[in-house]
Amino acid sequence: MKTAIVWFKTDLRLFDNETLIKAIAQSEQIVPVYCFDEDHFKKTQNGFDKTGSYRAQFLLESIQNLDDNLRKLGSGLVILKGKPEIEIPKIVSHYRAKKVFAKREVAFEEKNVEHEIQELLFKMRCELETFSTSTLYHAEDLPFSIKKIPDVFTVFRKKTELDATIRAIFEAPESIQSPEIPPIELPTLADLNLEFEKIDKRAAIQFKGGESEAMNRLNYYFYESKKLAVYKETRNEMVGSDYSSKFSAWLAMGCISPRTIYSEVKKFEELHGANDSTYWLIFELLWRDFFRFMFKKYQTKFFLYSGIAVDKPNSKEKNEAALKSWIEGTTESEFVNANMIELKETGFMSNRGRQNVASYFCNELQMDWRIGAAYFESQLIDYDVCSNWGNWAYLAGVGNDPRKHRYFNIEKQAKDYDKEGEFRKLWLPVK
Known part of the structure; x- marks a missing residue:
């Protein structure tokens, strides 16, 4: 029987998943798998967990939900643990699969694993076919080649909006042919060398992983509360669940696709009318695309101290005391402290907060920006490799900012975006 492996990564969904749909179309039966890559649960060179407990918990919930949804269609998820370059060929051999379908990667570490697996599978006479499933616009549909994408x-x-089109979404499959797949056995946080950390009750939102939760959030934000209609006016606020869409964690894990959100924005506009807010959500999705395409263009450069810049002002390598103060929220800036405590206690921080604490890290503390980016990687539930490192390079003046050295006046920002001090009162100890 013609069997294929569908290797799920950060595309943990059934709806608008081209990888899954193409695998079903080209195979008699499929075996969905997820591999817990042991390298994702180690310490980075800066001493942080590469994947912190908040994100790991969200990941486990997302995988459980994917398995639940697959089983409703007659399939299920096979869980692998170890190095994908060892485990994927093993599962291919076990099921005598002739093809592996997976999401296409763009970042350095992920791309290396993808290449290694491709070479190993080739020797087994098995093909690896990858699909781009993370962006709103498909790279092939852009009005320029990857090498010539404007920085x-x-x-x-402007050029993309004018000359490119967004592809139609893929409906979720109605049924899936799979061999009998045993009940899922998910690792615990302890198995992943992590300890459970409860999200603080003051959190802007209590994230829960999975495609079902992503669709619930979309339905609530668009149709139940109609908050989409005022998104542009409220997006820079800092307290509560509804000042922004909060889609980022589900987008990062691939529980929902940018095109799904786009198609629902269009439906909302038909029902309630288009305005600056409905456009602005699509505008933010374009930012995600931009960073992903920048990674395709520049590859490893976003992980270098100099980024994609020609020159970079000197900075201190690492100041342990200043770093600890920044992480713990005990710096001289109350606004920075409130944001950093929110991140530490919840795994989330507003977009406005992220820009300010990154600017403070780079300009006031003058430390290697990559240390800050690595801490965010560990701590954020919504960590996305391209958005995180792309935004940090931007704030450090070595990325895509045409102004090159963007400096935030933190006290002015606090007055502008936390006028009454509501956010600071929420997160800082009472004096």
Whole structure:
């Protein structure tokens, strides 16, 4: 029987998943798998967990939900643990699969694993076929080649909006042919060398992983509360669940696709009318695309101290005391402290907060920006390799910012975006 492996990674969904749909179309039966890559649960060179407990918990919930949804269609998820370059060939051999379908990667570490697996599978006479499933616009549909993508977002956006089209979404499959797949055996946080950390009750939102939760959030934000209609006016607020869409964690894990959100924005506009807010959510999805395409263009450069810049102002390598103070929220800036405590206690921080604490790290503390980016990687539930490292390079003046050295006046920002001090009162100890 013609069997294929569908290797799920950060595309943990059934709806608008081209990888899954193409695998079903080209095979008699499929075996969905997820591999817990042991390298994702180690310490980074800066001493942080590469995947912290908040994100790991969200990941486990997302995988459980994917398995639940697959079983409703007659399939299920096989869980692998170890190195994908060892475990994927093993599962291919076990099921005598002739093809592996997977999401296409763009970042350095993920791309290396993908290449290694491709070479190993080739020797087994098994093909690895990858699909781009993370962006709103498909790379092949852009009005420029990857090498010629403009480095300035506004130029990229205007040309793309004018000359490129967004592809139609893929409906979820109605049934899936699979061999009998045993009940799922998920690792615990302890198995992943992590300890459970409860999200603080003051959190802007209590994230729960999975495609079902992603669709619930979309339905609530668009149709139940209609908060989408005022998104542009409220997106820079800092307290509560509804000042922004909060889709980022589900997008990062691939529980929902940008195109699904886009198609629902269009439906909302038909029902309630288009305005600056409905456009602005699509505008933010374009930012995600831009960073992902920048990674395709520059590959490893976003992980270098100099980024994609020609020159970079000197900074201190690492100041342990200043780093600890920044992480713990005990710096001289109350606004920075409130944001950093929110991140530490919840795994989330507003977009406005992220820009300010990154600017403070780079400009006031003058430390190697990559240390800050690595801490965010560990701590954020919504960590996305391209958005995280792309945004940090941007704030450090070595990325895509045409102004090159963007400096935030933190006290002014606090007055502008936390006028009454509501956010600071929420997160800082009472004096």
